[in-house]
């Protein structure tokens with residue numbers, strides 16, 4: 153054995169070490185030699201042993217949960233270093249630490265048994281008596297007991313039938329109708345106790361089957377997935393993260409089940425219900441050795457069971473989030489005025505089923521209502537569905553049951569109040585809600601209906617000024633909504649891009665609390681210089697403190713600023729509607745006479761440029777934080793570009809516009825120049841080029857063409873700045889000095905990329921992660937917009953191990969100077985560095 157050689161040749165003093173080493177190696181080799189994947193009747197599994205599936209994907213053995221001396225038998229992923237248990241055999245019957253030695257054995261009739269000196273606990277059952285049983289751990293992570301002579305599927309018992317808190321590829325959630333088995337996930341009681349805890353996910357089969365997350369206490373439903381629409385669950389349109397997943401939904405006499413599979417078994421992934429009641433799917437990122445959560449629920453207030461009550465629609469991106477379906481009005485306007493819509497809506501006009509005058513209003517882009525009182529007929533088309541629903545006076549709505557491949561077929565009909573509806577941006581389904589003829593025809597004129605006067609008396613005098621402002625604004629908005637009528641055409645209400653756009657481009661439609669100037673003056677101590685945070689593109693920015701202690705940033709619009717009232721309103725309306733954890737939140741605004749101000753949440757750590765480019769701070773920005781910042785910015789941009797209700801292009805993305813909160817979470821700020829796009833517009837020509845030089849894409853700076861890809865360019869520059877701690881100075885500074893992009897490009901082509909890394913990180917970074925980000929940065933700053941990835945692709949790349957990234961082409965600006973004239977919008981700004989200045993170029997084309 154050649155492991156002996158180094159020992160025999162070494163000095164006697166190191167012999168004990170050698171022996172230890174040797175014993176260690178021997179024990180390793182004996183474990184690997186004995187690593188088996190089966191338990192047979194004569195050979196139980198000892199506590200110090202593990203079963204490993206044939207391909208090495210899963211392991212089974214005894215384990216201790218963190219901080220728990222008790223022993224459990226479980227299955228975990230075999231080839232990741234963090235022990236991640238996916239199944240526990242004895243959740244309720246742990247083996248006490250003192251009860252060693254314990255064994256997992258297989259009885260001659262095929263029952264798995266946990267045996268310790270004084271006890272013996274059966275862990276499995278079999279319907280049929282086996283004659284020559286064997287228990288085997290399969291590569292899928294399924295532990296099966298079967299007849300030794302039967303290969304394949306004929307398992308007498310399998311762990312997949314008794315899920316614990318984790319769903320892995322190939323496992324089913326649902327109901328086995330034949331055997332009366334429920335495949336459910338139940339959370340652990342705590343991180344150290346695998347016993348069944350407070351939360352579980354189960355398939356509800358009444359009506360149209362879907363998954364529900366329950367809290368055991370009171371069997372309360374916390375969240376629902378929405379019905380399966382042939383492609384996905386209607387409540388989770390974003391849960392199709394990677395092409396490598398295959399989702400399967402089965403509903404037949406034998407079972408109702410949902411499962412997922414992965415096309416490449418090296419993809420390590422799991423779904424978990426955790427002990428705080430969150431259902432989540434995560435993927436193991438090999439390069440970073442972490443579990444990356446790719447999806448979780450509930451995510452927002454609209455994921456609650458029925459936040460807006462019967463016939464209410466929930467939209468988490470607006471405030472208030474509740475509105476009523478066309479033809480309905482709030483049941484109690486008082487509650488609604490205080491932003492509590494949970495008692496829902498009532499019909500404006502009674503149905504008139506007997507005379508057959510009722511009709512349907514189409515509500516687009518929603519999940520389908522609670523399925524408890526509905527029926528499904530997959531054989532019927534949508535037209536026939538309408539006829540049937542109309543003919544049955546208790547039918548309140550209908551929808552297609554199968555939306556796969558765009559073709560809508562099948563018929564779901566509801567027979568009770570519709571609850572649990574939420575609005576999606578572009579995804580979701582069409583729901584047809586039964587309405588009386590009067591409500592279908594109502595295209596209310598804009599002049600009438602001023603009789604819905606605000607009920608000012610609701611708000612007592614003692615209520616805080618802030619609350620008053622909110623309520624007042626809300627009542628004002630309700631009035632507006634009623635005035636403008638519920639729909640844009642006779643019988644449809646649609647929450648599509650177009651509808652929203654029309655709504656938002658009306659000048660007066662600012663959906664925001666209005667603050668009183670005097671309140672702001674008090675909060676900022678009369679706009680004192682000590683409270684001044686800095687000078688933005690608009691004018692000075694002040695820190696303030698509201699009466700309730702909340703810290704705010706007040707952005708004033710200088711009267712002489714180049715940014716006029718329209719830009720101001722543009723920003724106000726946009727930000728009010730955009731809410732994401734990587735965007736700065738707008739709390740309100742103040743318009744009084746000439747004065748215009750925006751009130752934002754205050755960001756403790758100010759802006760990213762201070763941390764990046766100031767040596768006093770940059771050392772405190774370690775690689776993990778930088779990486780999180782990159783990820784956060786990317787997510788914020790995906791939201792702006794794709795997931796928000798408008799397509800928003802930021803146009804002035806730069807380190808100074810990335811603000812950092814207490815926990816160093818990045819938040820994108822300054823949407824003053826963002827433009828609202830309709831659904832189909834992707835590129836716009838403009839004669840007025842605004843932006844910041846070092847971050848501008850070539851096609852934007854030179855031709856005034858901007859698109860989401862110009863933001864991608866700016867993002868790429870930001871990534872490279874975050875890695876290097878250096879500013880991109882743009883091509884005009886001094887042509888003899890390479891700018892950052894050219895510098896990165898030359899390092900990249902010479903294979904010396906790591907030289908770019910900011911020295912203040914002191915080499916404490918993950919090289920492959922840095923290289924991945926650098927490559928992504930370079931992909932984003934490629935000269936031709938069509939070569940640059942979309943931000944959603946960037947987010948996927950960040951989550952990947954980076955091995956399969958494309959090779960970037962030469963960046964824009966790396967080799968040419970830009971022949972343009974420019975004009976600085978506010979020459980008042982000091983020009984310490986020209987890059988800091990937001991410039992406006994007129995006639996760039």
Ligand SMILES: *[C@@H]1O[C@H](CO)[C@@H](O)[C@H](O)[C@H]1NC(C)=O
Pocket residue numbers: 182183186198200201253
């Ligand atoms: C497990 O422990 C037992 C004694 O408790 C010992 O005899 C056996 O060799 C050990 N097996 C392995 C694989 O270490």
Ligand SMILES: *[C@@H]1O[C@H](CO)[C@@H](O)[C@H](O)[C@H]1NC(C)=O
Pocket residue numbers: 248250251269270
């Ligand atoms: C097992 O039984 C013996 C004697 O009956 C007793 O002394 C011992 O404490 C028991 N062990 C456990 C773990 O219960």
Ligand SMILES: *[C@@H]1O[C@H](CO)[C@@H](O)[C@H](O)[C@H]1NC(C)=O
Pocket residue numbers: 332333334
């Ligand atoms: C499965 O769930 C249904 C409905 O919740 C329940 O009635 C039934 O008893 C459950 N069956 C088992 C085996 O837990």
Ligand SMILES: *[C@@H]1O[C@H](CO)[C@@H](O)[C@H](O)[C@H]1NC(C)=O
Pocket residue numbers: 416417418419
């Ligand atoms: C599966 O994924 C691994 C790692 O990502 C990769 O190396 C392998 O080529 C993939 N296999 C297939 C068949 O795609």
Ligand SMILES: *[C@@H]1O[C@H](CO)[C@@H](O)[C@H](O)[C@H]1NC(C)=O
Pocket residue numbers: 426427428429430432445448
């Ligand atoms: C459960 O998951 C959520 C979301 O990922 C997380 O915030 C929470 O901390 C988790 N709870 C526990 C106990 O791990």
Ligand SMILES: *[C@@H]1O[C@H](CO)[C@@H](O)[C@H](O)[C@H]1NC(C)=O
Pocket residue numbers: 504506507509
């Ligand atoms: C519906 O029928 C009732 C009588 O059954 C009648 O009084 C009423 O006017 C009809 N309504 C409409 C809208 O035709």
Ligand SMILES: *[C@@H]1O[C@H](CO)[C@@H](O)[C@H](O)[C@H]1NC(C)=O
Pocket residue numbers: 522524525568569571
């Ligand atoms: C379903 O219908 C029953 C009987 O009409 C009713 O009690 C129940 O509240 C309805 N469920 C839902 C979710 O609407």
Ligand SMILES: *[C@@H]1O[C@H](CO)[C@@H](O)[C@H](O)[C@H]1NC(C)=O
Pocket residue numbers: 527543544545546547567
């Ligand atoms: C309407 O539908 C309900 C639920 O399917 C059914 O019970 C009732 O008999 C139907 N009524 C008519 C008139 O068809």
Ligand SMILES: *[C@@H]1O[C@H](CO)[C@@H](O)[C@H](O)[C@H]1NC(C)=O
Pocket residue numbers: 382530554555556557559561562
């Ligand atoms: C849904 O429609 C698609 C395409 O029309 C069809 O292939 C599929 O079988 C349908 N699914 C069900 C459950 O009817």
